[in-house]
Amino acid sequence: MSAQVAGGSLSGAFFALLRRDLLLAFRRRTELLFPVIFLLVVISLFPLGIGPSPQLLARIAPGVIWIAALLATVISLDALFRSDFEDGSLEQFVISGHPLTLISLAKIVAHWLVAGLPIVLLSPLLALWMNLPTESLGVMILTLALGTPILSLIGSIGVGLTISLKRGGQLLSLLVFPLYVPILIIATAAVMAASDGLPYTQFLGLLLAGLITSVTLAPFAAAAALKISLS
Amino acid sequence: MTWSFMLSASQIVFERYFEPVFLPVNFSLGGGELLLVTGANGCGKTTLIRVLAGILYPTSGKIDNGFGAMAYVGHYLGIKDDLSVLENLRFMRDFLGTSKRSCKDVIELVGLSRVAEQQARTLSAGQRKRCALARLLVSESRLWLLDEPYSNLDLEGVELVDRMLTHHLESGGACVLATHGAHRPDWKNTHDCHLVSGASI
Numbered sequence: 001m002s003a004q005v006a007g008g009s010l011s012g013a014f015f016a017l018l019r020r021d022l023l024l025a026f027r028r029r030t031e032l033l034f035p036v037i038f039l040l041v042v043i044s045l046f047p048l049g050i051g052p053s054p055q056l057l058a059r060i061a062p063g064v065i066w067i068a069a070l071l072a073t074v075i076s077l078d079a080l081f082r083s084d085f086e087d088g089s090l091e092q093f094v095i096s097g098h099p100l101t102l103i104s105l106a107k108i109v110a111h112w113l114v115a116g117l118p119i120v121l122l123s124p125l126l127a128l129w130m131n132l133p134t135e136s137l138g139v140m141i142l143t144l145a146l147g148t149p150i151l152s153l154i155g156s157i158g159v160g161l162t163i164s165l166k167r168g169g170q171l172l173s174l175l176v177f178p179l180y181v182p183i184l185i186i187a188t189a190a191v192m193a194a195s196d197g198l199p200y201t202q203f204l205g206l207l208l209a210g211l212i213t214s215v216t217l218a219p220f221a222a223a224a225a226l227k228i229s230l231s
Numbered sequence: 232m233t234w235s236f237m238l239s240a241s242q243i244v245f246e247r248y249f250e251p252v253f254l255p256v257n258f259s260l261g262g263g264e265l266l267l268v269t270g271a272n273g274c275g276k277t278t279l280i281r282v283l284a285g286i287l288y289p290t291s292g293k294i295d296n297g298f299g300a301m302a303y304v305g306h307y308l309g310i311k312d313d314l315s316v317l318e319n320l321r322f323m324r325d326f327l328g329t330s331k332r333s334c335k336d337v338i339e340l341v342g343l344s345r346v347a348e349q350q351a352r353t354l355s356a357g358q359r360k361r362c363a364l365a366r367l368l369v370s371e372s373r374l375w376l377l378d379e380p381y382s383n384l385d386l387e388g389v390e391l392v393d394r395m396l397t398h399h400l401e402s403g404g405a406c407v408l409a410t411h412g413a414h415r416p417d418w419k420n421t422h423d424c425h426l427v428s429g430a431s432i
Binding site: 009012013016017019020023024027028083086087088089091092093094095096097098230231 | 281284285286287288299300301302303305306307308309310311312313314318322323325326327328366376
């Protein structure tokens, strides 16, 4: 008689996990607010630090907003797998027989909804603070909407690799920042091009390509990294 | 009645820092059978269970699992502190997707109905253990891997584990149970597997 594999449906497992992670995030909503407040604080420091000249702020706005978004994402990344790793939930996921790739993807999606989406939603306000020209506001939002999921996806690989270390968070930032550099360059180039009235769709195309690539590859890499960390 | 499901292990060795944790392990386990893994502290009971569960990979040897999906209760219980007992169990049931059993009934069975709506952080160690054991009942797995299931439990809890185990084995399931030996479950088809630490040679 053939072996019976896990009988549950994959989409059922995916949505059960997604629902659980969102519920958990809601239960710990103070933790959830940290990265967002951090983002707001970092951005509000710039006018104080370099002077409130509208032209200067408008010039550096894309870079500042994007760097703050990177920092806020890295702060929230460690929570992606940490608690599941520490309380044994991750072991239960492995034993369930569901592919770890699918589990990683569900957790990444939950992470983006909780940590990435608020940045996208807040970006009009941030742009206003930094005096970003209104004609490039739409491009700014688009780059964040395309780019923040990439940050969560690439970050998940780093989290998977460092999760078994006690102070993994510090190593994590060193590990993922270099990988974030291309996204930072492409995204800010798009916004700057839009501010200068130059064509910018090629940059958005590159971001979209990056998103598609990381959605298809990062969950596999994160799952492999988690397997290594568990053993 | 014959059971065609089998879990067999031949010459399993697991090395940590190039030293075997335990001497090579061999066994084969069919439906309705219980494998009792005993041994002193540090002889690798938990490691063996984790190897069987597929969390760790054996350095050498072969594991053949014909039972399919497994259910595992170990030292880390996999319970979310911020969710209630009911939410924890309901999530596991929906995640595994193999059972339609009512979570409320299962919670009553393990004696947690009074705290079903409470967040898991408020539970005692024994209650948390019961919550983890409840997961076995919503998994419908034929193979249970239990690592020290009796720890933290009161006498009534120990009886509960024995009762669950008997029912599981009677219905054709199999179980690998690691214990340091304070309590032995009473079951007719019990195989013993006494682990010897690899450092002893």
